[in-house]
Amino acid sequence: GAVVSQHPSWVICKSGTSVKIECRSLDFQATTMFWYRQFPKQSLMLMATSNEGSKATYEQGVEKDKFLINHASLTLSTLTVTSAHPEDSSFYICSAAAGQSVNQPQHFGDGTRLSIL
Amino acid sequence: EDQVTQSPEALRLQEGESSSLNCSYTVSGLRGLFWYRQDPGKGPEFLFTLYSAGEEKEKERLKATLTKKESFLHITAPKPEDSATYLCAVQARGGSQGNLIFGKGTKLSVKP
Numbered sequence: 001g002a003v004v005s006q007h008p009s010w011v012i013c014k015s016g017t018s019v020k021i022e023c024r025s026l027d028f029q030a031t032t033m034f035w036y037r038q039f040p041k042q043s044l045m046l047m048a049t050s051n052e053g054s055k056a057t058y059e060q061g062v063e064k065d066k067f068l069i070n071h072a073s074l075t076l077s078t079l080t081v082t083s084a085h086p087e088d089s090s091f092y093i094c095s096a097a098a099g100q101s102v103n104q105p106q107h108f109g110d111g112t113r114l115s116i117l
Numbered sequence: 118e119d120q121v122t123q124s125p126e127a128l129r130l131q132e133g134e135s136s137s138l139n140c141s142y143t144v145s146g147l148r149g150l151f152w153y154r155q156d157p158g159k160g161p162e163f164l165f166t167l168y169s170a171g172e173e174k175e176k177e178r179l180k181a182t183l184t185k186k187e188s189f190l191h192i193t194a195p196k197p198e199d200s201a202t203y204l205c206a207v208q209a210r211g212g213s214q215g216n217l218i219f220g221k222g223t224k225l226s227v228k229p
Contacts, residue, residue, distance in 0.1 A: 006160070034217075043121075043219040044161070044204070059216075093160050102149035102168065102208050106217060108160030 003027050004096050006109025014117055015086060021079045021112045023094030030096035033077035034106060035069060038091040050077050084116045119144045119209045123220035130195055130227050138190040138203055138223045146210030150188050151217065152181050153204040161204055195227045 003026040011019055023033055032051050036044040048064075050056040050071035058064045066088075068080040077096075081088055091113050095106035120143045130136055142150065149168050153161035165174045167183040174181050178199065180191040190203055202224045206217040 002163070004160070041221065043221050044206075044217075045219075046216055049216070095160070102166065105151060105163045105166055107163055108153075110160045111158070113158075 002107040004030075004094065004107045004109040006094050006112055008112055009110060010113045010115075012115045012117065013084065016083055017116075019081045019084055019114060021081075021092055021094070021114075023077045023079070023096065023109055025075045025096040025107075028096075028098055029074040030077075031074065031099050032097050033071055034095045034097075035067070035077075035079050036093045036095065038093060038111075044093065081114065084114070086116045089114055089116045119207065119218050121205055121207055121218050121220035123203075123205050123223050125223060126221070127224045128226070130192075130225070132196055132227055132229050133194050135191070135193045135195070137192070138225070140188040140190070140205030140220055141186060142188070142205075142207050143186075144207050144209040144218070148208040148210050150183055151206045151208070152179075152188070152190055153206065155202045155204055155222065157202075164203075192225070195225075197227045197229050200225055200227045 005024045007022045035047045038044050047062045048056045048058045050069050052071050052074050056069035071077040091111050093111040095108045097104045097106045122141045124139045149166050152164040155161045165181045170185045172183050178193050182189045202222040204222045206219040
């Protein structure tokens, strides 16, 4: 149980392109989804939190116009990196939880490795 | 500032050689401490949640313990398939709900 699917797993694209990443909870309803970014040998860093049907909450320093998040249903959230540049290259991971209580652990997708040329 | 520090950064063990991984945390108020396992190129896989000092949880060869300042992940008689990066994260009372603060992880290698 608690399977989270993330797609695509790997993207290479040219600078200036917009890239959409999907995150789906396959066997549970995710009231809350989270988007993280991970650089090599660094911690997972939370970018934003999204609740179904409402606007995402972005962490300090994360540009909401750059990283567009949509959480249209209880099983799907998308992250769109707009006008991507080489400095946006990273490993992006989503997680989903059935709620925000500490009793509802986050379950993670397998990540998307984004490379901007 | 809420902070999580894991040590060692990397650990090499022989199969069957038990050891412990450390997670030290500084947090304004602890809602929960989480252990995850992450394989290369994959997302973290949930292992345990610990809520209060003195609590222990076990799963196969893994046992997690919690004090007011740190958590240990004990690995008993590890096997090569236990090789992975183990991540510790805390959820603080003062932070955004659901916000996990992660350590950098301990990369465990178990040689046959």
